[in-house]
Amino acid sequence: MVAPGESPLSGLVTSVTFKGVHYEIIVDVKGFKWMIQSTDFQEEGSKIGLLLQPDDIHIMKKSEYSGKFGDYSTFSDEMDEDILASQREEAKKRMKSKTASVPYGIWMTIFIVVPMILVVVFAFTDKSGHFTLDNIMAVGQYSNVFLRSIWLGAIATVICLVLGYPLAYIISHTGARAQSVLIMLVMLPMWMNFLLRTYAWMTLLEDNGVINTVIASLGLPKLHMINTAGAVVLGMVYNYIPFMILPLYSALAKMDHSVIEAAQDLGANQRRVFMKVIFPLSMPGVISGITMVFVPAVSTFIISKMLGGGSNLLIGDLIDMQFLGSAYNPNLGSAISLVLMVLILICMGIMNQFDDGETRGGGLMI
Amino acid sequence: MKVASKVYTFLMFLFLYAPIFVLIIFSFNDSDTMSRSVFSGFSMRWYNRLFEDRMIMEALKNTLIIAIIAAAVATVLGTIAAIGLNGIRNKWVRRMMMNVTNLPMVNPEIVTGVSLMLLFVFVAQSLGGLSLGMLSLILAHITFCLPYVVLSVLPKLRQMDPHLYEAAQDLGCNPRRAFFKVVLPEIMPGIVTGMIMAFTLSIDDFIISYFTSGTTQTLPIYIYSMTRKRVSPEINALSTLLFVAVLLLLVIVNLRQAKDKRVQERKGG
Numbered sequence: 203m204v205a206p207g208e209s210p211l212s213g214l215v216t217s218v219t220f221k222g223v224h225y226e227i228i229v230d231v232k233g234f235k236w237m238i239q240s241t242d243f244q245e246e247g248s249k250i251g252l253l254l255q256p257d258d259i260h261i262m263k264k265s266e267y268s269g270k271f272g273d274y275s276t277f278s279d280e281m282d283e284d285i286l287a288s289q290r291e292e293a294k295k296r297m298k299s300k301t302a303s304v305p306y307g308i309w310m311t312i313f314i315v316v317p318m319i320l321v322v323v324f325a326f327t328d329k330s331g332h333f334t335l336d337n338i339m340a341v342g343q344y345s346n347v348f349l350r351s352i353w354l355g356a357i358a359t360v361i362c363l364v365l366g367y368p369l370a371y372i373i374s375h376t377g378a379r380a381q382s383v384l385i386m387l388v389m390l391p392m393w394m395n396f397l398l399r400t401y402a403w404m405t406l407l408e409d410n411g412v413i414n415t416v417i418a419s420l421g422l423p424k425l426h427m428i429n430t431a432g433a434v435v436l437g438m439v440y441n442y443i444p445f446m447i448l449p450l451y452s453a454l455a456k457m458d459h460s461v462i463e464a465a466q467d468l469g470a471n472q473r474r475v476f477m478k479v480i481f482p483l484s485m486p487g488v489i490s491g492i493t494m495v496f497v498p499a500v501s502t503f504i505i506s507k508m509l510g511g512g513s514n515l516l517i518g519d520l521i522d523m524q525f526l527g528s529a530y531n532p533n534l535g536s537a538i539s540l541v542l543m544v545l546i547l548i549c550m551g552i553m554n555q556f557d558d559g560e561t562r563g564g565g566l567m568i
Numbered sequence: 569m570k571v572a573s574k575v576y577t578f579l580m581f582l583f584l585y586a587p588i589f590v591l592i593i594f595s596f597n598d599s600d601t602m603s604r605s606v607f608s609g610f611s612m613r614w615y616n617r618l619f620e621d622r623m624i625m626e627a628l629k630n631t632l633i634i635a636i637i638a639a640a641v642a643t644v645l646g647t648i649a650a651i652g653l654n655g656i657r658n659k660w661v662r663r664m665m666m667n668v669t670n671l672p673m674v675n676p677e678i679v680t681g682v683s684l685m686l687l688f689v690f691v692a693q694s695l696g697g698l699s700l701g702m703l704s705l706i707l708a709h710i711t712f713c714l715p716y717v718v719l720s721v722l723p724k725l726r727q728m729d730p731h732l733y734e735a736a737q738d739l740g741c742n743p744r745r746a747f748f749k750v751v752l753p754e755i756m757p758g759i760v761t762g763m764i765m766a767f768t769l770s771i772d773d774f775i776i777s778y779f780t781s782g783t784t785q786t787l788p789i790y791i792y793s794m795t796r797k798r799v800s801p802e803i804n805a806l807s808t809l810l811f812v813a814v815l816l817l818l819v820i821v822n823l824r825q826a827k828d829k830r831v832q833e834r835k836g837g
Contacts, residue, residue: 303652303665306645306714310668313711317683318671324686369580372573382826384577386818391584393814395772397791398807402587404795405594412590440587501676504774508795518678525682525779532686539679546676 203227203242209251215244321543324536337537344520344538348545351516354431355499358438362446362495363488365439370450370487371480374457385451392444400437400508407433407509429511437505442498446491453487454480489553497546517542588811595804614805621802627790630702634786635770638709643763645710646717647755653718654725669715677712681779684708688780701784708780709770716769717762724758 206212213231220226227238229250236252244250328334373384391399406412407427414424427433457480465479481488503518510516517538524535596610618624653669656662672680688704728751736746774788781789794803 300652300655300657302648303656306649306652306718307665307668309645309711309714313684313687313707314668314671317680317687320686320690321679321683365580368576372577379826382822386822387581388584390815390818391588393768393772393818394588394807394811395774395788395791397774397788397795398591398803398810399587401791401795401803402591402807405590406587440583443584497674497676501678503678504792518676521678521682525685532689535682536686539682542676543679546674550674 203238203240203244204251204253206249206251209253211252211254212249213252215246215248215250218244218246321536321539324533325540326537328533337533338541340534341537341541344517347515347517347520348541350431350514351500351518352545354435354438354514354516355496358435358442358499359446359492359496361435361439362443363491366443366446366491367450367488370447370454373447374451374454381455385448388444388447388451396441397504397508399441400505403433403437403440404428404508407436428509429513431510431514433509434506434514434516437509438495438499438502441505442495445494445498449487449490449494450484451487453484453490457483493550493553496549500546501542588807591804591807592811594801595808597801597804614801615809618802618805618809623785624787624790624802624806627785627787630705630784631771631787634702634705634709635767637706638713638770639763639767641706641710642713642717642766643759646714646762646766647721647759649714650718650721650725650755650758651751653722669718672712672715677775678779680712681708681776684711684776685779701782704780704782705777705784705786708776709773712773712776713766713769716765717759720762720765721755721758724755728754 211231213229213236215227216230216235217228218225221239224239224241225243227240227244229236229238229252231252238252325337326333326335328336369388373381373388376384404411408414409424409426409428411428413427418424461483462475462479465475470478500516501518503516503522506514506516506519521535521538521542523529524531524538595614596612597614653662653665656665684704684707688707732750732754733746736750737743741749772788773786774792777786777789778792785793791803791806
């Protein structure tokens, strides 16, 4: 600190505190507050000049407590207020966004959470509203339907995986432009109406359908394809295979090729490279694909109705019958739905055991 | 090996497209007996019949109205929700919100549809007299579109540099201006993707609509009833038109994406 005229910097002393060994002097320099620790005393209210010598500049590690309760000049009320005020302004500038999620929370509660609760409630009550376990018991009667659904769904999922993986692999290894075209071609049927696609298979598979007409014209005996379990599986595979191909492609395309090259450099043959490197690395895509095929496959009812006739009832058909069909029993229907939900949750839980903690961060995989 | 790949790819695509091609071919079938498998000549009569069918036009109108309203509301509400969700610090609250968001996507559609039907029927009973119809359809569609919008916008919000918003205000914008001029353009791609997904999902939805529509008909529901009764080749004509429309849409989107990519590359990324 020097006399006012002796340096370009000058300021007004606003407070002086004796800290035992030194004085803590707060100086107002053109609106900025400087804190000076010095053994020289200065009169409060006096004007001083500030001269900075090179070895006045100290680089210090900031303590984690500094700034938390204001700066460490505990005596400067003005300074504390300034700091608090600027902190408040900063907070205002950060997006005050929590409240924006409230309308969404309300909507989801009304339309997602409450209906789920209703399903549970209906599952455990009878027509007059009394608590009962009868509905759950009744579900046991339909265990063969459940088994059939799971079985057919599993077969369809496996077929989708086996057929879809090579295709995803091939596409991921073509040139960039070809990739986007091919993927678009894979997605295109998905965008066609689901019912129309299933209906199209009816046309092909019927006893007098296209395939049989062609076969008959070749002189071969006709095949009975419609209204069989095989037709249902075919319908499932056809409808859901894009949902298997896309995540697989996504995972395979993102794979780091240098890892594959490294494995080859280390002497692994094609098969080993696949089993030990490529397949494990594509696991997130496999899991995603399996989930996106199995869940709709197990719970479908249109495919079984259109391609399976009345003899291949699946869980979805049962539920449909209870709510909009002839056997109107929403309680039983809710019970079946509840069991279905629990079933899916168990399957997903098993699936998650294979997923080694790949966090997707809340975005869509595709 | 290369040959095998090409053959396999061809076979797979044949599998994917065979039924669609059959539908297209038979939409032009000139047959009095409405046969679905014998091709007897080229004709546009089914297309004419299609456009004259009152009920299809009604169903189409309903579908479009529902899709537009549902997509619009879901986009706005979902974007606001994503912003809100992004700002939640509490880990448990955030996890719970994300679980609720994911619930309609993980649940089988039939369960979502049935639960919504219970809700609407239950509410209708309490409030007396309201029945399932356009309103319940719109509400249901908004509900299942919301998660997709949220999950499209959220990653974009997370990718965005949060300091941009502060910087804009430091430079003199008020909060609202800062939002519209800085934040919104950054997350716009996510919003657009979410909106398109919501619209598409709504148009194509059958299962949830089936349970919440009452007597109102949307296009998929009408198609379902058509496939249950005497199957008319009008459906083939409809399928062909839908296919062409979707094909055009995807081609346009892909061309735009390719153009954007080229522009990006020229700019130097």
